[in-house]
Amino acid sequence: MFIIQTIILGLCLGFVYALMATGLTLIFGVMRIVNLAHPIFILVGAFVAYYLFVLYGIDPIIAIPLCAAVTALLGAITYKLVFEKDAGAQTYSEMTVLLTFGTAMVLDGTLSYFFKNTQRITSPPYATDAIFLGELFLPTAQLYSGLISVGLIIALGLFLKFSKLGIAIRATSLSRVNAELVGIDVKFVCLFSFILGCALAGAAGSLVSFVFSFFPAKHWEWIAILMSLVVLGGMGSILGVVISAAILTVIASLVGAFIAPAWSTLVFFVALFLMLLIKPHGMFGKYLE
Amino acid sequence: MTECMLKIENVVAGYGYGPDIIKNINLELNKGDIKCIIGPNGAGKSTVLKAIAGIIKPRNGSVVFNSDNGEINLSGMETYKIMKTGLCFIPQDRSLFGTLTVSENLTMAGYTLNDKHELKIRTEEVLETFPRLKERLSQYAGTMSGGEQQQLIFARAIILKPRVILIDEPSLGLAPAIVEQAFQHIENIASQGVSILLVEQNARRGLSSSNYGTVMDLGEIVFEKEANEVLNDDRIQELYLGKRKK
Numbered sequence: 001m002f003i004i005q006t007i008i009l010g011l012c013l014g015f016v017y018a019l020m021a022t023g024l025t026l027i028f029g030v031m032r033i034v035n036l037a038h039p040i041f042i043l044v045g046a047f048v049a050y051y052l053f054v055l056y057g058i059d060p061i062i063a064i065p066l067c068a069a070v071t072a073l074l075g076a077i078t079y080k081l082v083f084e085k086d087a088g089a090q091t092y093s094e095m096t097v098l099l100t101f102g103t104a105m106v107l108d109g110t111l112s113y114f115f116k117n118t119q120r121i122t123s124p125p126y127a128t129d130a131i132f133l134g135e136l137f138l139p140t141a142q143l144y145s146g147l148i149s150v151g152l153i154i155a156l157g158l159f160l161k162f163s164k165l166g167i168a169i170r171a172t173s174l175s176r177v178n179a180e181l182v183g184i185d186v187k188f189v190c191l192f193s194f195i196l197g198c199a200l201a202g203a204a205g206s207l208v209s210f211v212f213s214f215f216p217a218k219h220w221e222w223i224a225i226l227m228s229l230v231v232l233g234g235m236g237s238i239l240g241v242v243i244s245a246a247i248l249t250v251i252a253s254l255v256g257a258f259i260a261p262a263w264s265t266l267v268f269f270v271a272l273f274l275m276l277l278i279k280p281h282g283m284f285g286k287y288l289e
Numbered sequence: 290m291t292e293c294m295l296k297i298e299n300v301v302a303g304y305g306y307g308p309d310i311i312k313n314i315n316l317e318l319n320k321g322d323i324k325c326i327i328g329p330n331g332a333g334k335s336t337v338l339k340a341i342a343g344i345i346k347p348r349n350g351s352v353v354f355n356s357d358n359g360e361i362n363l364s365g366m367e368t369y370k371i372m373k374t375g376l377c378f379i380p381q382d383r384s385l386f387g388t389l390t391v392s393e394n395l396t397m398a399g400y401t402l403n404d405k406h407e408l409k410i411r412t413e414e415v416l417e418t419f420p421r422l423k424e425r426l427s428q429y430a431g432t433m434s435g436g437e438q439q440q441l442i443f444a445r446a447i448i449l450k451p452r453v454i455l456i457d458e459p460s461l462g463l464a465p466a467i468v469e470q471a472f473q474h475i476e477n478i479a480s481q482g483v484s485i486l487l488v489e490q491n492a493r494r495g496l497s498s499s500n501y502g503t504v505m506d507l508g509e510i511v512f513e514k515e516a517n518e519v520l521n522d523d524r525i526q527e528l529y530l531g532k533r534k535k
Binding site: 170174175 | 344384387
């Protein structure tokens with residue numbers, strides 16, 4: 001029973017991680033931007049959710065669209081200022097590592113200046129509640145955030161699979177030139193994908209705000225885990241990131257439960273290390289030039 | 290009187306900050322004509338097509354296209370906008386989206402068409418022309434045979450009913466039987482009044498399907514004649530078609 005409990009909790013957390021990482025992998029897939037600033041967008045979303053709750057009593061789940069809107073706007077501004085100019089350059093991916101690192105530093109500094117390094121957590125009523133199913137004990141915070149993450153990921157998947165713009169996003173991620181040759185406005189698609197990725201970060205931030213305690217420098221911790229999930233899943237693959245997040249978080253939870261919580265983070269990095277040794281393209285990685 | 294669909298005047302183009310690859314190219318393409326550009330490697334044949342399609346921006350000169358909405362100068366326009374005017378470019382590497390299905394590839398080919406109903410009708414039309422694709426709609430384009438991919442390429446090209454199609458080396462990397470099919474498609478499309486500008490390494494095959502031949506060397510047009518005259522031209526026979534001087 002204890003094992004099932006751990007697995008369920010791990011899965012819930014895994015889907016939250018998956019949602020946190022989908023934006024990252026989407027942005028990389030379409031634009032080849034290695035967005036080290038992605039977790040700080042999540043953090044911005046979390047701060048928005050926190051203050052909406054503290055100041056106006058708005059439930060973080062209801063605040064998801066607002067958080068997404070704020071990070072989407074921030075993403076649009078960042079993209080226009082920092083990333084658009086050099087898109088299509090040969091060493092774009094390499095450049096973006098530095099650009100996004102700088103962006104993360106700037107936003108980190110700004111957040112630290114205003115909010116100081118105190119731990120915060122949003123505490124809606126369900127944050128400390130739990131559902132009992134027989135002997136199973138399910139904290140509602142994890143349960144809700146996990147379910148909403150799955151819902152959002154499925155919505156994203158359906159959008160990418162069936163809508164015209166979604167197909168155009170996938171086409172652009174396969175080849176910018178060929179996408180342009182069928183009349184796709186590649187610049188717009190890139191801007192849109194970046195905004196979509198940032199909106200997903202904001203939505204994830206809102207959920208994260210009542211699952212984890214957070215502070216401005218927290219994103220450095222997240223980027224390490226998220227990048228390992230993205231690389232494991234195969235850079236650019238959303239399905240890959242969801243599967244790797246689900247599996248690894250469950251393993252990490254089991255390690256945490258049976259060995260010691262301090263060892264659980266190690267799971268992500270050991271997995272990353274092994275994957276890079278065995279299959280550097282990741283589980284569902286496309287061939288990268 | 291024949292209608293001029295594409296008129297290229299004094300076009301100069303090159304890559305990045307590099308030297309001019311093509312110099313002062315003048316070319317005209319009439320309605321329903323197939324014009325084949327031949328020439329040795331590095332003559333700038335593909336570059337001419339890329340300059341027309343806006344993949345590289347012409348450094349000088351004009352590319353006037355007789356579109357549905359009158360004459361427009363394509364020079365300096367962005368590629369995706371050029372593709373909305375009724376001009377289509379099939380590049381060397383085939384340009385299919387390999388991990389998108391056939392049906393998604395067709396949807397993307399009709400991307401600029403905003404009328405969903407119209408797109409559906411046209412998709413059905415091209416599927417009638419290429420019935421093999423009908424059976425493969427949900428298959429990934431990259432997993433089809435060379436011949437089927439070829440059909441999808443032409444299906445995609447005609448879905449928007451373009452006035453001009455630019456084709457870069459249709460025979461590249463294909464089995465001889467499929468090359469034959471490709472030229473069959475090209476001739477069929479042209480017979481419906483679409484003008485085609487073709488670059489072909491296999492000069493003999495390219496010219497035998499064309500009305501006109503244009504010979505390029507070192508970034509310039511050497512001369513231009515009717516295709517069968519080019520085929521029989523002594524200089525050409527000697528230089529590109531591999532016939533020895535007697």
